[in-house]
Amino acid sequence: MKEFKRIDRIRRDLTEVENDLVDEFSSGRIDRREFLRHGTVLGISAPLLLAALGEAIAPRTARAATGGTLRIAQITPTGAIDPVTVPDTGGVIMLCQTGEYLVLSAGDLSLRPVLAESWKPDATGAVWTFTLRKGVKFHNGKTMTADDVVATMDRLADPKNASNALSAFQGVLSKGGTRKIDDSTVEFHLDAPNGNFPYYVSSDNYNTIILPAGYAGDFEKNFIGTGPFKLEKYTPKVGASFVRNPDYWGPKALPERTEFSFYADMQPQILALQARQVDVVAQVTAGEGVALLSDPSVSIISLRSSAHTQVHMRTDMAPFTDKRVRRAIALCLDRKKLVAGLFHGRSDFGNDSPFAPVFPSTDRSVGQRARDIRQAKQLMADAGFADGFKIKLTSERFIEIPNYCQVIQQAVRDIGITIDLNLETQDAYYGKAVFGQSDWLDSIFGATDYGHRGVPNVLLAAPLTSDGTWNSAHFKNKEYDGLVASYVAALDLGSQRAVAGQIQRLLLDETPVIFSYFYNYLSATKRGVAGVETTAMGHVFLDRGVFANAG
Numbered sequence: 001m002k003e004f005k006r007i008d009r010i011r012r013d014l015t016e017v018e019n020d021l022v023d024e025f026s027s028g029r030i031d032r033r034e035f036l037r038h039g040t041v042l043g044i045s046a047p048l049l050l051a052a053l054g055e056a057i058a059p060r061t062a063r064a065a066t067g068g069t070l071r072i073a074q075i076t077p078t079g080a081i082d083p084v085t086v087p088d089t090g091g092v093i094m095l096c097q098t099g100e101y102l103v104l105s106a107g108d109l110s111l112r113p114v115l116a117e118s119w120k121p122d123a124t125g126a127v128w129t130f131t132l133r134k135g136v137k138f139h140n141g142k143t144m145t146a147d148d149v150v151a152t153m154d155r156l157a158d159p160k161n162a163s164n165a166l167s168a169f170q171g172v173l174s175k176g177g178t179r180k181i182d183d184s185t186v187e188f189h190l191d192a193p194n195g196n197f198p199y200y201v202s203s204d205n206y207n208t209i210i211l212p213a214g215y216a217g218d219f220e221k222n223f224i225g226t227g228p229f230k231l232e233k234y235t236p237k238v239g240a241s242f243v244r245n246p247d248y249w250g251p252k253a254l255p256e257r258t259e260f261s262f263y264a265d266m267q268p269q270i271l272a273l274q275a276r277q278v279d280v281v282a283q284v285t286a287g288e289g290v291a292l293l294s295d296p297s298v299s300i301i302s303l304r305s306s307a308h309t310q311v312h313m314r315t316d317m318a319p320f321t322d323k324r325v326r327r328a329i330a331l332c333l334d335r336k337k338l339v340a341g342l343f344h345g346r347s348d349f350g351n352d353s354p355f356a357p358v359f360p361s362t363d364r365s366v367g368q369r370a371r372d373i374r375q376a377k378q379l380m381a382d383a384g385f386a387d388g389f390k391i392k393l394t395s396e397r398f399i400e401i402p403n404y405c406q407v408i409q410q411a412v413r414d415i416g417i418t419i420d421l422n423l424e425t426q427d428a429y430y431g432k433a434v435f436g437q438s439d440w441l442d443s444i445f446g447a448t449d450y451g452h453r454g455v456p457n458v459l460l461a462a463p464l465t466s467d468g469t470w471n472s473a474h475f476k477n478k479e480y481d482g483l484v485a486s487y488v489a490a491l492d493l494g495s496q497r498a499v500a501g502q503i504q505r506l507l508l509d510e511t512p513v514i515f516s517y518f519y520n521y522l523s524a525t526k527r528g529v530a531g532v533e534t535t536a537m538g539h540v541f542l543d544r545g546v547f548a549n550a551g
Helices: 002-013 015-026 032-041 046-052 089-098 146-155 199-203 267-274 323-332 335-343 373-383 401-415 426-429 457-461 477-491 493-510
Strands: 070-077 103-105 110-113 115-121 127-132 178-182 185-189 231-237 241-242 257-263 280-284 298-301 308-313 347-349 389-396 416-422 446-451 511-514 517-520 521-526
Touching: 032 110, 046 511, 070 089, 070 267, 089 127, 089 231, 089 241, 089 257, 089 280, 103 199, 110 115, 115 199, 115 347, 127 199, 146 185, 185 493, 231 511, 267 280, 267 298, 267 521, 280 308, 280 389, 280 446, 308 401, 308 517, 323 493, 335 401, 373 401, 389 401, 389 426, 401 416, 401 446, 401 521, 477 493
Parallel strands: 070 257, 070 280, 389 416, 389 446
Antiparallel strands: 103 110, 115 127, 127 185, 178 185, 231 241, 241 257, 280 521, 298 521, 308 446, 308 511, 347 517
């Protein structure tokens, strides 16, 4: 009761949308964690949020810069380290060593100020104003201003640049939509209202590190950013090293140096950690890294996430033109056994929509789909496939996906479907990542890994809307498109959740894509290494990393 009285006392300082958030918390519809997370999206200051809960900001305990070198094992970047086009986890890790974002999408899905000190939407959510941090310098000595932010976002939003960030920016932010108000203020004029826009210019949209306005595409030569480390050496396909930036705007990095080794596979990284040749493994999977999960010499960093594998079925090609066939396949999967077997329980169940359990806006009243062979057989018979059929499932050799495909292959035998597996290298599977030149986007039946996002917006749009850039299911549904537009525009959690329930039920009915699980993002450190911060998007931040114990 005292907590709610405190909240009532600060209501006069809040907007209508912010008071809606307070109502969500006061009524018990969201918990403390979700209240804090969504408050940061709306730009409510941390002190005000904590005051509502009767808490104070704990002072950050200073640690002496102990020096030394932290050694990190990671997957090899697939291509050149160019912030405009980097598409993979290996490249993302490299970007965040020297580059910084306006906002950090943290491991708990909250947003933290970095190069932006604060942000606020207008009443409609169509214009967002960001106040930039002053006194920030790039590694070349140039002061960061609004000009650099405008140039960075225009570069990423320009279709001519083939930016990887376009998958998020399409229909959200166009070139010219980022406008300088003064040297420390930027306005984003959006293509349409968007209640979660800060995530689009955060580490969630991992290409959006802020670069100098005159960036000429030579990032791999110098890694110029604003971050706490500066490039020492980068060798493609081999590794990289970075040193402490003495002119950093914030607290100086604790490690004097960091050293990255690139690996083609996960097992050698795990062996290197066990042999104490490295201090951190950027990502491990529960399957391949099972030996580490109970190793007393290793600490596991585990983050609930929205990372998953999508199984698409081409809705414009037989036999998947009939939604009954698509639903039948989804009903063959035993998700409890799947999560236990592939992830050793370190995963949430998927319910055939992008709304992962970790998202506060997910409507938890929608029933979980479970294995039901009787119903699946009836659906197949009703669709004219009582005797089943033969189909090819095309996918990539990556993390748990080959094993997942084998699970699907075995499961659908119960309804007469025979699957031939076609497992390719990632380069072959993704091709040029455009329709007509990609097994990912063109295959009739495929399984594709999708990285974590802090909100479902990109996952709702790019793979499933009629004009989505990643619509491998070739799903076209006007009702769905309209619901997504309504969800994206909503500023308050209550409205988002109401539309989310409609979307979840529509996708359960249509099932163009199967979402079976959302796995925890795991990283590993040598026991005694502390302060390493990761995100489920694949970032590894090392500026607070220390050796708590010798050895």
